[in-house]
Amino acid sequence: MPTSVRNNGEPILGAHFSIARGLDQAIYTAHGYGCPTLQIFTKNSSSWKEKTLTRTDIDTFREARQHTGMGAIASHTSYLINLAAKEATKRRQSRNALYNELIRCMELDIDFVVLHPGSHMGLGENHGIDAIADGINRVLEKLPPSNTRLLLETTAGQGTGVGHTFDQLAEILGKIERQASMGVCLDTCHIFAAGHDIRTRAAYQDTFRKFSRVLGFDRLFLIHVNDSKKEFGSRVDRHEHIGHGYIGDKGFEHLMQDERLYRIPKILETPKIVAGKDWDKANLARLRRMTKHQSSDMEQ
Numbered sequence: 001m002p003t004s005v006r007n008n009g010e011p012i013l014g015a016h017f018s019i020a021r022g023l024d025q026a027i028y029t030a031h032g033y034g035c036p037t038l039q040i041f042t043k044n045s046s047s048w049k050e051k052t053l054t055r056t057d058i059d060t061f062r063e064a065r066q067h068t069g070m071g072a073i074a075s076h077t078s079y080l081i082n083l084a085a086k087e088a089t090k091r092r093q094s095r096n097a098l099y100n101e102l103i104r105c106m107e108l109d110i111d112f113v114v115l116h117p118g119s120h121m122g123l124g125e126n127h128g129i130d131a132i133a134d135g136i137n138r139v140l141e142k143l144p145p146s147n148t149r150l151l152l153e154t155t156a157g158q159g160t161g162v163g164h165t166f167d168q169l170a171e172i173l174g175k176i177e178r179q180a181s182m183g184v185c186l187d188t189c190h191i192f193a194a195g196h197d198i199r200t201r202a203a204y205q206d207t208f209r210k211f212s213r214v215l216g217f218d219r220l221f222l223i224h225v226n227d228s229k230k231e232f233g234s235r236v237d238r239h240e241h242i243g244h245g246y247i248g249d250k251g252f253e254h255l256m257q258d259e260r261l262y263r264i265p266k267i268l269e270t271p272k273i274v275a276g277k278d279w280d281k282a283n284l285a286r287l288r289r290m291t292k293h294q295s296s297d298m299e300q
Helices: 023-032 055-068 088-108 125-140 166-174 188-193 201-214 248-256 279-290
Strands: 013-015 038-040 073-076 112-115 149-153 182-187 220-225 266-268
Touching: 013 038, 013 279, 023 038, 023 055, 055 088, 073 088, 088 112, 088 125, 112 182, 112 220, 125 166, 149 166, 149 220, 166 182, 166 201, 182 188, 188 220, 188 248, 201 248, 220 248, 248 279, 266 279
Parallel strands: 013 266, 038 073, 073 112, 112 149, 149 182, 182 220, 220 266
Antiparallel strands: none
């Protein structure tokens, strides 16, 4: 498995890129932006219809990765998956979709699969936690050991969503039998909307002190770097360009200059070309500038 760590001192920054022209082309697009990492969908994220990879899909993807020297690659699961759904048929459908996603990613040697934990649909937090853990256990027991790791993403807490507190994620992870197959993806917009502040140095240190105590940095494998269109604690998931939202530049400076997080891949999920402006280029450049003066005074 290719390493996600670059040896040239550059931050491990990437973005979510389209597979519309082919899975392999997403890698070349990332490489063109100077990104050593990226995130993709391996299928239509808004459809239950599955995609079976051809030998050509797999070979061209692996060739593109080798040719570009691309590091860690993440896939985001379908937004339809809800392992805690009320209806048994929906839970089964969600488990099948997660299983197929993991199979595709194993075939492609993708490092990380990012999953929104799910929504309890009014049945309560404890039910949601138990159902999500049960669903993951059922899926993983059908799969052989692999280097592909399933990451639970921090959520904003909209509606009956589970995963907006570090404790909820820790409870789910604690119920998973194959611990070595699991990890966490932290989304800056989501934690901010859920009530974890990172705008000032003191707030940032407090948030990551809690993260370290409850989940641990050893479980953190990926970070989604997104500003927030909505205010602190809004529990609303709306991504904004870096420095243009309620988090602001300072929050991302703390993140980009935190040596504990420097070796963790960071992925943009912000809007793309708007009114002719290439926002991936602008957001990547802004974040790269923030790393020019590395700080070592973050609380260990």
